[in-house]
Amino acid sequence: MLKGEIVQTIEGEDTPQERLLIHLEGDFAADGQFGKRFLEVTATDVRVREADGVVSFHIPIAEIKSARNEPLVGGGQLEITTRDGEVVPIITYSLTLASRFSEAARGIEQLARGEPLQINLEQKRLRCAKCGRLLPEVDGICPACIHRGRTLRRVASYLRPYRLQAVGLALLGVLTTTLNLVPPKLQALIIDHVFSTHRNYTFLLEMAGIWLGVVVAATFVQILNGRLIAYLAGHIAADLRAAVYRAVEFLQVSYFDKKQVGAIVSRITQDTDRIWGFLVDGMPFLIANALMLLGIACVLLWINWRLTLAILAPMPIVVILSAVFWKPISQMFFRVGQKWARFHTHLNESISGIRIVKAFTRENTEFAKFQACNRELRDAGIQADTRWYTVFGAMTFFIASGGLINWVYGGWMVYRGQMSLGNFVMVNSLLGLVYGPLMWFGDLNQWFTRAMAGAERIFEVIDAEPEPHARGGIRHAIVGEVAFCDVRFGYDKSNPVLKGLTFTAKPGEMIGLVGKSGAGKSTTINLICRFYEPDAGVIRIDGIDYREIALEDLRRQIGIVPQEPFLFHGTIAENISYGRPDARFEEIVEAAKAANAHQFILAKPDGYDTVIGERGTKLSGGERQRIAIARAILHDPRILILDEATSSVDVETEKQIQEALQRLVKGRTTFAIAHRLSTLRNADRLIVLEKGEIVETGTHAELMERQGVFYNLVQTQSQVTQIIEIGTV
Incomplete structure (x- = not known):
């Protein structure tokens, strides 16, 4: 099937024979300098058109015996062999266009033999089609355009076989949030009904008993929650490893011609391990604290909505910082993943070939290569972490300012009698529950970024075109005749x-x-x-x-x-x-x-x-x-x-x-x-x-x-x- 070609009708012509079947732009002029020339192929002839529109070469298809590409230094040359045996060079090009002109030569030969045109003029992708950035790998994924939400949903799709456990985990998350919100309320009741007014010691003991029951229940729920998390994370990571390995097993051999073994192994091991780490540590933290923040926000608004809005005033700044710095930081972590793949590749190669290394006494040379990969990995990691902790420090400042607002504005409200001391202490306790998660939001985002970058590399392997096993085909008991018919x-x-x-x-x-x-x-x-x-x-x-x-x-x-x-x-x-x-x-x-x-x-x-x-x-x-x-x-x-x-x-x-x-x-x-x-x-x-x-x-x-x-x-x-x-x- 002809793909990527420019097919147009020559001005003044409307017959099918004169339609341009192949139209390629070369990047060398006739004098060997950089410039434009165009290869034009119709059903009846082949010609070269100069940048000024003049046709400098023309030959009928009927006179062509074959076409081939002759490699040159830094480029190549398309040559036509006539039926008289004469070899005629017609157009030169740089290496970046070599694959397209090779397909063009194949197309010319097909037309010369009277066969239907079946070529592919698509070039390998070097840049992202969306943002225009250079891709880290040919035909690879762009780290700047990774869609975190879509990637997370795809990872979450591996929960389907474990729906019951996932629902149980969600219910336990709601129960954990509810139990964690009880102690601050008990504190408020104790302060208002024991220390401030009635000084009722019996009431204090009753509240302490309830508090103890809540702590016991929360402990039991936490243990059960952890066991479910371990079960789900382990199974999902194992399923991902199995999916990647199965995909690798059924990939076309040509895939392994382009990818190094160490890089593939890195995806099966390190990238899946990052996802496992996020699922074990990051995801439970994210779910539990998202529910906690939602619950606390509702309680704070119920207690005193004016104070709540004042405390949350710095939050938009935190959100803006996250949105602005997410892409550049995620690219850095993606680059760290690439350095890890290169590191694994060298490690795998040097250890596999240890006998050759020793036979030629190249231990020091291989160590120097290792050190170079190690330094690249170190520098990429330091750069990514340095940038992140700088942003995280700024975020921490704005998050911590909420506590100061509570003491100044909330204290003023208690002083004016607009809020009880118990409620003020309750708000302060709730803020303590908020600050912990928000302070650790940096680590969570780092886990998330690395895990999603790893997931993208995993899904790139899973989505690669496999061998045609799935096409089915006829069952045939082979007798043994093998025929090659004009195979190229x-x-x-x-x-x-x-x-x-x-x-x-x-x-x-x-x-x-x-x-x-x-x-x-x-x-x-x-x-x-x-x-x-x-x-x-x-x-x-x-x-x-x-x-x-x-x-x-x-x-x-x-x-x-x-x-x-x-x-x-x-x-x-x-x-x-x-x-x-x-x-x-x-x-x-x-x-x-x-x-x-x-x-x-x-x-x-x-x-x-x-x-x-x-x-x-x-x-x-x-x-x-x-x-x-x-x-x-x-x-x-x-x-x-x-x-x-x-x-x-x-x-x-x-x-x-x-x-x-x-x-x-x-x-x-x-x-x-x-x-x-x-x-x-x-x-x-x-x-x-x-x-x-x-x-x-x-x-x-x-x-x-x-x-x-x-x-x-x-x-x-x-x-x-x-x-x-x-x-x-």
Whole structure:
């Protein structure tokens, strides 16, 4: 679908053929200086129009064979290849426009092939559409435009499964407020009826008994209230963590290409912990004291409305201060959250790679990086807290002035006989109940700000576009035919990796993917697994567009033996049965035997129950590889992917792995990438890739006889091997 394009009719023309399908503004003039030029594409031609309206380049669509983007220093250049083979550069642009011009090139090729135009000219968001500020992350959220109320309502929506407890908490809040308002009234009664006039000691004892009963009841309610808060906060935080983790598990792989692991972990741990802290400490405080303030205000107005209005006179100033400084302070706390994410990222990376750090004696360098992240976090935190406590100090002054007003104006009213001494003391006691919450309002607002910023980052993950599991799809038992039909793809749209890949793998056929680094071998594998989807073209499984097959069903029938097998912390048996957790122990053993892993497993202290450590650190590279093969065998896929499955192992281990692989590939459609090209001799067909295009296809013997690209790769590898062997003599 074409998005973000400017479609208009050229002046003086009203035929559909002359409608502008693509209209892009370049930022380099013809002389290489900054300036404006326009790329215009219609259904019949491509042209470049200068800023003064003059058309400086024009070519009919019918004469175009292909279009591509050539990277330059600081920018790029759109080039057209004519059907005569001539390459013509037509317009240059800066890197900020690279993705849009890459889409334009793809659109030109679609039109040249007579296909419908399906491109996306939308750029990544660098600024907030609402306020225009630079975003902290590309396509991220703007901290200045966070809607606290909407975010709080969304957090509160997680209360739905606990409605009964929430209602109970609200009732307890009302009861707590009522009980807290009783002692000041008792004080007033004691002063007016015991100390000032009647001096009735019996009445004093009666009031003391009532007061004791209120204290006992308030204590019981407080305990019950705390237990309910702990229950609700714990469950809501756990539900949020579960929601974020589940969202992360189902996110597209492309999301993880743009986000660092430490930043994601920070959202699951630290941001949810901030929300938990606010729910445990902040929310109960907010609810209880909001009810308290409302109750006290009603009582004060009932006692003496003139004095109440005088005491509350400074409150509008406090509200104005909060409103004015909320956004800049919230941005600062949002920035603190970002620094925490960066801190977590470095910490995660340096600890995960501790062996490499030690091997290259880079401890001091990594510590310097840590210190830099630590300083950034420190400075951001100090800046945010300093600004907040400055504002909080001003707010405290205006809040405290209410007490002074009570003594001056209220004392004058007692002196004039307009209010009893008991009521004056009662007002003073009630103000004591008000000042505590208001003085702590600063901390509450700080908790709230941090919690809402964390919640926004959490919801950003939850709202990210997931993989298309939810689209459903047909259930299909895969036979094994895999067809690429003019497949084009690039991780960065301005730099396509695959450029029109077309081939068909028959059921049970073994296909070897060959080429230099960056040729597109691993990308082809990623597309087969549907970790990514083609930008153009179609991948068919058994003649069906694989996007129509239920994603879970598709991946369940694809097995992978990666170059660097990832094993989970747990036992050997648990790792082998990862794809089939319900497998019987006998099946696990049979898979291990087929992978030539049974013998070394039995040699371990606990056999199949041996715990292999994080990422399988207690196993050798060859052992990890054979466990991965056993896992694939037990999984029993119809399509098998071998990504450098014998790289970086000794000759004896490679022999054992090759034997295991020969048993594994039988009856399955197999795609193999091999470090040693000689290991692909048994492949039914080799596909040689170069710069994302197929340059040769055939058996090992056919390609060697042809003496083309594959032959040169084999010869180069053979020469390198000889050099290595000479160096080791």
